[in-house]
Amino acid sequence: MKNIxxxxxxxxxxxxxxxxxxxxxxxxxxxNEGNYESMFxxxxxxxxxxxxxxxxxxxxxxxxxxxxxxxxxxxxxxxVTFCLQSQISALSELTMYYMNLVTLPRVLRNPTVKSExxxxxxxxxxxxxxxxxxxYPISQAADITAxxxxxxxxxxxxxxxxxxxxxIVRSFNRTYNTNCLVECKSFLPTNNICMxxxxxxxxxxxxxLNNCIYLSDEDDVIKSKVNSIKSFPRLLNEPGVLDGNIxxxxxxxxxxxxxxxxxxxxxxxxxxxxxxxxxxxxxxxTIKKFLCNVMIDTxxxxxxxxxxxxxxxxxxxxxLEDGTKKANEYANKTLFExxxxxxxxYDENFKKEQIEKYS
Numbered sequence: 473m474k475n476i477x478x479x480x481x482x483x484x485x486x487x488x489x490x491x492x493x494x495x496x497x498x499x500x501x502x503x504n505e506g507n508y509e510s511m512f513x514x515x516x517x518x519x520x521x522x523x524x525x526x527x528x529x530x531x532x533x534x535x536x537x538x539x540x541x542x543x544x545x546x547x548x549x550x551x552v553t554f555c556l557q558s559q560i561s562a563l564s565e566l567t568m569y570y571m572n573l574v575t576l577p578r579v580l581r582n583p584t585v586k587s588e589x590x591x592x593x594x595x596x597x598x599x600x601x602x603x604x605x606x607x608y609p610i611s612q613a614a615d616i617t618a619x620x621x622x623x624x625x626x627x628x629x630x631x632x633x634x635x636x637x638x639x640i641v642r643s644f645n646r647t648y649n650t651n652c653l654v655e656c657k658s659f660l661p662t663n664n665i666c667m668x669x670x671x672x673x674x675x676x677x678x679x680x681l682n683n684c685i686y687l688s689d690e691d692d693v694i695k696s697k698v699n700s701i702k703s704f705p706r707l708l709n710e711p712g713v714l715d716g717n718i719x720x721x722x723x724x725x726x727x728x729x730x731x732x733x734x735x736x737x738x739x740x741x742x743x744x745x746x747x748x749x750x751x752x753x754x755x756x757x758t759i760k761k762f763l764c765n766v767m768i769d770t771x772x773x774x775x776x777x778x779x780x781x782x783x784x785x786x787x788x789x790x791x792l793e794d795g796t797k798k799a800n801e802y803a804n805k806t807l808f809e810x811x812x813x814x815x816x817x818y819d820e821n822f823k824k825e826q827i828e829k830y831s
Contacts, residue, residue, distance in 0.1 A: 475623040478615060483537070484534055486538075488685055493725045495627060515539070521671075535792075544687065544778035549582040562804050620653075621805070638655050672685065800829075
């Protein structure tokens with residue numbers, strides 16, 4: 473059986489280079505290989521509201537921004553299905569059923585949830601952690617299982633979420649003596665650096681921390697952000713430090729041998745540059761200049777395609793609407809199977825049973 477693929481993002485802002493190397497490139501690769509039955513790209517606006525409940529306009533405004541980024545990197549609506557989470561009612565209903573199979577302590581032990589709670593300061597908030605935010609791994613499990621997805625392109629920081637989905641699938645199938653839910657596995661980037669690309673300040677790349685290079689950034693903005701990367705103080709003839717060097721982490725993720733031919737012909741590849749840098753004599757300004765060229769080369773075609781796409785927003789909205797209709801049909805079939813397994817399909821047979829019982 474061919475794969476069913478599900479992936480997506482929260483529409484809380486434009487997508488950045490961390491998204492690109494961590495997941496978007498993998499999605500395009502899978503799309504172009506074509507070894508799948510269906511591929512769903514979910515804009516997770518419900519999950520975005522778990523920490524933006526007081527600002528739904530932010531979520532609303534960024535739905536199109538995310539769609540522009542998707543299409544600009546090469547995701548093709550003729551090959552994949554784009555859909556909007558809040559407009560697929562089966563997902564919310566499945567979430568409620570799955571909540572009865574997971575304890576609150578288990579959800580709060582999820583490493584991804586713990587990390588996100590700390591980053592957003594919920595653990596220091598007098599009002600505590602929003603229930604919706606704490607339980608969004610369950611919502612994510614509903615997203616995945618609704619489409620019977622078995623392959624999920626993610627960064628490694630999302631692996632605990634995928635494991636929790638597998639736990640829910642096993643629990644549901646065991647509890648209701650069924651096999652209607654399908655277990656899934658992660659599809660991770662092959663480059664370890666790309667699994668969790670840091671921000672320009674060496675913290676986790678996050679829109680809220682303002683340490684991202686966006687796929688829509690202009691050349692001068694990219695240059696400014698690259699130049700803001702901190703360097704290790706040293707004399708020019710002293711050996712350069714690679715460990716924890718953000719500029720080289722980005723070069724690991726983005727540079728190719730063609731970039732060296734074009735912008736740094738003194739070296740054939742990154743390994744040669746690293747060796748020379750460690751010996752001393754190459755300044756960090758030189759490295760940043762090369763990195764600027766690499767990042768601009770990577771982002772410029774995406775940005776320019778994005779600008780062209782933005783001239784016809786109606787077509788993008790139509791793509792999302794059509795995809796969401798298809799996704800509803802798919803998810804409703806799964807919901808029907810789930811309710812059948814649970815015995816809560818109150819259909820004509822139920823009516824007949826109750827009438828006979830009390831007659």
